[in-house]
Amino acid sequence: MGGIDPERFLRLVRGEIKGPTASAARMGLGLAAAAYGLGVAARNAAFDRGLKAVHRARVPVVSVGNLTLGGTGKTPMVEWLARWYRARDVRVCLISRGYGRADAVNDEALVLEENLPDVPHLQDPDRVRLAEIAVDELETELIVLDDGFQHRRLARDLDLVLLDALDPFGLGRLFPRGLLREPATSLKRADAVIVTRADLAPADRLAAIRSEVRRRNATIPILEARHAPRDLVDGDGSASSLDGLDGREVAAFCGLGNPEGFRRSLESLGCRIADLRVFPDHHPYSAEDVADLVRWAGASGANLVLTTQKDLVKLRLSNLGDAPLRALRIGLELLDDARPLEDLLAALLPESRPVADA
Structure with missing residues (x-):
């Protein structure tokens, strides 16, 4: 913006x-x-109508996308998919445009690199070219296209669309009057819908979301998922457990498209949030920002500062002044029967690979 x-x-x-x-x-x-x-x-x-060319890769392509601006949890979904296919010995490559950084990989790529060290991630606006590189140079057997719903130049074999249960349809208006990147009628192109942060929404809201999706695509599988806290990581990537957060006073900050989801995740762990500071999505932290955060952390009175992994991979700090700094690492967890989604994924497996969990 x-x-x-x-x-x-x-x-x-x-x-x-x-x-x-x-x-x-x-x-x-x-x-x-x-x-x-x-x-x-x-x-x-x-x-x-075929007036714009669509290019098909020589391997299957699974797209993860959304309808709205802001965070719906695409990065945890991409990680979940990569792990699912890697568990079946499929050589996976992630490709994305690379929002947020003009000179290097962006924050989502850094998170995925830390969490999936055996899965390459290519970034460039020309994702058709990246698909060719993935196959020719990396011997990729399957591509996961991150943020691909609107990128129609590259054909996909499976279109997964994520809807955030906290704001699934971007205030019901197209950007810039609302947050929709395209209208909800575009769900007719989707092969499955995953409602993320479903654990943070009441049952009547989830039912309304399902009803709206069904209006646009009557037969599509609809699954619900949550962003499950896994552990805490420091600036070096070392992990520690979530034990001791219940009832603990913390200061927190994030640069996310949906900071409300982060706040609710902290509250679900029992944290008492002394202050929550919000930066723009993909915020590039400067030395001045760090100095300001040190002052802010000291003034908050909290003896622990929490952020997101997406923010910490850019800071690479384990302390802000005297306060320890840790990132809450999350993973996507499906809340209902995963078989409708897994059946779609299994249909794209190379013939020699097992369908069952490895």
Whole structure:
């Protein structure tokens, strides 16, 4: 969003900022969203009608994507898929555009590199070219395309779409009036929907999400998942258990598309949050930011500072002043029968590989 304060933008589009100036701004954003929607519709129609070329890789491609701006938990889903296929001895390569860094791999790539050291990850806007490199140079047998739902140049054999249970449909409006990258009708292209952070939503909300998905795609498998806290990691990647967090006062900060999910994860562990500081998604921490965080941590009075793994891989610190700094590492956990998804994944296995868990 350029130089716009993301928190203020969200408050504006949610209607939390009142007054004639805010109303006029929302009207302008609505006009911009209408133009954006025409562009999205024209682009999708061009692909649907074969007016834009689609390139097929020589190996199966599984895409993980979403409908909205902001975090829906794609990185944990990508990791889950890579682990599923690696457990069956499939040579997997991850490919993505590489948002957030112009000069090197971005934060999601650093997290995946730390958690999946045996799975290569290629980043470039030209993902068709990356697919060729993956097959020709890395002998890849299957590609996982990260954030691929809108990237239609590369054909995919399986389209998985993630919906965040806390805000599944981006306020119901296209960007910039809302947070939708494309309308919910696009779910007709999906092969399965995974509702993430389902453990943080009440049953009636989950039922409403399922109903809305069914309106767009009557037969699609719908699964629910949560971001399960696994452990704490320090700046060197060393892990420690979650024991002792229940009832402990902590300060926390993050640079996420959905900071509310992080806050709720900490609360689910019993943490008492003295202060939560939010940075923009993909925030590149500077030396000034670190010095400011040291002052902030000291003023909070907490003797432990928690962040996300996505933030810590950019900082590589184990302390902020006198306070230990740890990242909460999470993993995706399916909450219901995984067989509908696993059946789709198994259909893409090389013939020589076992379907059952390794």
